[in-house]
Amino acid sequence: MKTSSELRKFLITQMIEVADGNVDVSVAKGVCNLAQQVYNTVNIEIKMALANEKLESTSIKPVEFDADN
Numbered sequence: 001m002k003t004s005s006e007l008r009k010f011l012i013t014q015m016i017e018v019a020d021g022n023v024d025v026s027v028a029k030g031v032c033n034l035a036q037q038v039y040n041t042v043n044i045e046i047k048m049a050l051a052n053e054k055l056e057s058t059s060i061k062p063v064e065f066d067a068d069n
Contacts, residue, residue, distance in 0.1 A: 004041040011038045 001007050011034045017023045018031045
């Protein structure tokens with residue numbers, strides 16, 4: 001998977017398999033977690049679009065995770 005769209009398609013396919021009874025109940029809980037990730041990917045895309053609009057041409061800098069600071 002290379003895009004959020006491809007990820008969503010995969011997750012939706014897994015949800016359909018659960019709904020059709022082709023996936024074990026214990027796996028269904030994992031699929032529910034995957035469904036949450038579908039929402040999260042869309043939410044991130046919306047937040048990035050809004051941030052890009054507000055920042056116009058300003059670049060977005062990565063957040064550094066340095067435990068020493």
